[in-house]
Amino acid sequence: MLRKIAFNLFAWSIVLMVAFPLFWMLVTSVKPQFELFRRPPTILPETWTFEHYWKLLSDTNFLGYFWNSVILSTTTTIVVVAIATVGAYSLVRFRYKGRESLAFLVLFTYLLPSVVLILPLYLMLVQLGLSNTITSLVIAYTTFALPYALWLLRSFMAGIPEDLESAALVDGASRLGAFWDIILPQLLPGIISTALFTFILSWNEYLYALVLVNSDDARPLTTGVMNMLISSFNIEWSLLMAASVMMSVPLIIVFAFLQSYLTRGFGAGGVKG
Amino acid sequence: MLAAVGPPAARRPDPQRYAMAKQQQTVLERQYSRLGLLLIAPTVLVFCAVIAYPLVSAIYLSLFKIFTPTLEGTWVGLDNYRTLLVKGEFWTSLRANLIWTVGTLTLQIIFGVGMALVLHQNIWFRSLARSLILFPYFISTVVAVLVWKWLFNDLYGILNHLMISAGLIDWPIDYLGTMPNAMISVILVGAWKYFPFVVIAVLARLQSIPDQLYEAARIDGAGPIARFFDVTLPQLREVLVVIIMLRAIWDFKEFDLIFLLTGGGPVTSTQTLPLVVYKEAFALNQMGMAAAYAVIMMLIMLVFMILYMRRTQREDT
Structure with missing residues (x-):
């Protein structure tokens, strides 16, 4: 019994140490500015304040960035998941020449560093006149999101028994009819978790946004918030922590409600690759 | 839509029917692989446009000297690699x-x-x-x-x-x-x-x-x-x-x-x-x-x- 308690205390002290930076982010965001510089620092705020959140929403362009990020991540997710679902179906359930090498190519691009693709993509998007638009970011994001989604969905698709489809075909369904009626409902958990992961990836992306977008009209949260750090004369840490919290809120929501989907996706794609 | 499939034709072994069924199957197979290609087409298109083409042109770019703001380049061959490695x-x-x-x-x-x-x-x-x-x-x-x-x-x-x-x-x-x-x-x-x-x-x-x-x-x-x-x-x-x-x-x-x-x-x-x-x-x-x-x-x-x-x-x- 005593050993069990000791082990639990040990385990939880490590967990709390890992989580401490996130706790500190929350605490800092609700402390008034003067309390930040107190020695020794207060662990819990003496006075709670939401002024930084208010300032963030009214004085900075945070909401604009947030909105850009929402549009950008949602569009990327929808486009990528739609293409990847039919693509994965084809890769797993059809036989044709070049199928194997295509699957190989998907895996290859999944591992490809984005700094290699970013130079020609930059040139390409500038020449197309798309630089500084959300569209350019959607195009750029497909370079990492599509291989990723395809790879995940491929393993989900492979997990659906082939007999189900065959049975539908014997009953007179067309191939696409069987896909719609049989495969899609079975695949739905996989699609949801792939969509969540794609959304998170796009929400957190930084490099492409840094290179391709240079105006506040299209700038997503990652580069937008970072700009607030660089451009401010004296750094307002509370404000930045408030921005960090707000930026993580969608992820927390996704995380809390759909944790089972997330871990499932992780098992399918993260480990098998 | 593209390939409506009837129930399997032969109930008892009948050579003629069997041959027909087999022929039907190959037709079906061909239709299936065409459908498969159709479904993978969007993926292939996107891959070519945003991954394969940039990948190849990254290698091509490395043979030029390019000034980023104007994007004007001159061919230098493997010079970039030579300078880089020394x-x-x-x-x-x-x-x-x-x-x-x-x-x-x-x-x-x-x-x-x-x-x-x-x-x-x-x-x-x-x-x-x-x-x-x-x-x-x-x-x-x-x-x-x-x-x-x-x-x-x-x-x-x-x-x-x-x-x-x-x-x-x-x-x-x-x-x-x-x-x-x-x-x-x-x-x-x-x-x-x-x-x-x-x-x-x-x-x-x-x-x-x-x-x-x-x-x-x-x-x-x-x-x-x-x-x-x-x-x-x-x-x-x-x-x-x-x-x-x-x-x-x-x-x-x-x-x-x-x-x-x-x-x-x-x-x-x-x-x-x-x-x-x-x-x-x-x-x-x-x-x-x-x-x-x-x-x-x-x-x-x-x-x-x-x-x-x-x-x-x-x-x-």
């Missing part, structure tokens, strides 16, 4: 890159496996503990970096305060501005951010180890440490190899975390290859040189990538 910067960056990759990967694996073993036990509020552990992996690198910069702050950061009050140091440490502190800090933050990946992967594997193995070891008189080395570790070997390869690839190409935390500094001591590519292309305006760096970097990574891909292909078949 320049000290490439080698120091490669060295920094390897130190970063090996350092952070080692910590990720050790912490990750340890944490997975802890979370595998029946501790209080286990699912809450798991969520807290996973969280660093899912937040944006931007958020992680901002939080850590605030923790690292030399005057008001909590880390310096804790270290001083614990008596570990006398003066505040400059975590990001001097060497080797900067490299150690970057490695630590990287380990904090990415070890949850190892936790999840290992945890999933731990849950599938049959209990009988532990029972048998216990009957044979193995203590907890012997059980870990004789049962758990061999069972984890497969998944650990995969994790190490994947994480090695991802850590090697990491850009955001290092760029945002130190920007490659102090001077160039934490400047890894992806950071050089960015610097050459968008700060020094040498797009061609940047492409050469990127291609070399890809060639180095190719070793790991091929190893990993061969492994997954073996598993697939």
